[in-house]
Amino acid sequence: MYKMFRPDLYPKLIAVVSNAPLAAANLIPDTPQSGPGVLPVELTFCGITRLVQARIVNPKPHSEGWEFDLLTEVSLKSFKLKPSSVLGIIRVKDKVLIEAHVTVQKPKP
Numbered sequence: 143m144y145k146m147f148r149p150d151l152y153p154k155l156i157a158v159v160s161n162a163p164l165a166a167a168n169l170i171p172d173t174p175q176s177g178p179g180v181l182p183v184e185l186t187f188c189g190i191t192r193l194v195q196a197r198i199v200n201p202k203p204h205s206e207g208w209e210f211d212l213l214t215e216v217s218l219k220s221f222k223l224k225p226s227s228v229l230g231i232i233r234v235k236d237k238v239l240i241e242a243h244v245t246v247q248k249p250k251p
């Protein structure tokens with residue numbers, strides 16, 4: 143299965159969050175966390191970029207910003223990847239869980 147990801151050509155999975163809507167993410171400074179937020183994420187996986195919605199978990203505010211984990215489940219087929227099978231009997235599920243740790247910091251003046 144590892145070969146399917148072609149690590150020689152695509153050594154990194156890239157997740158980009160830009161212009162994040164803080165209200166939707168439940169990451170507004172000086173307000174209590176009311177539950178898991180959601181952020182739009184541009185996910186580049188094996189050279190293909192898709193917009194996905196990722197849940198925010200484990201948010202930790204600090205004086206310079208926030209730290210949190212993003213979780214999303216994606217379909218391998220949506221990234222043009224075909225899960226392998228062994229003798230047509232054992233199959234790999236199409237859905238995989240992607241997790242990324244994010245640190246957001248206020249810009250320095």
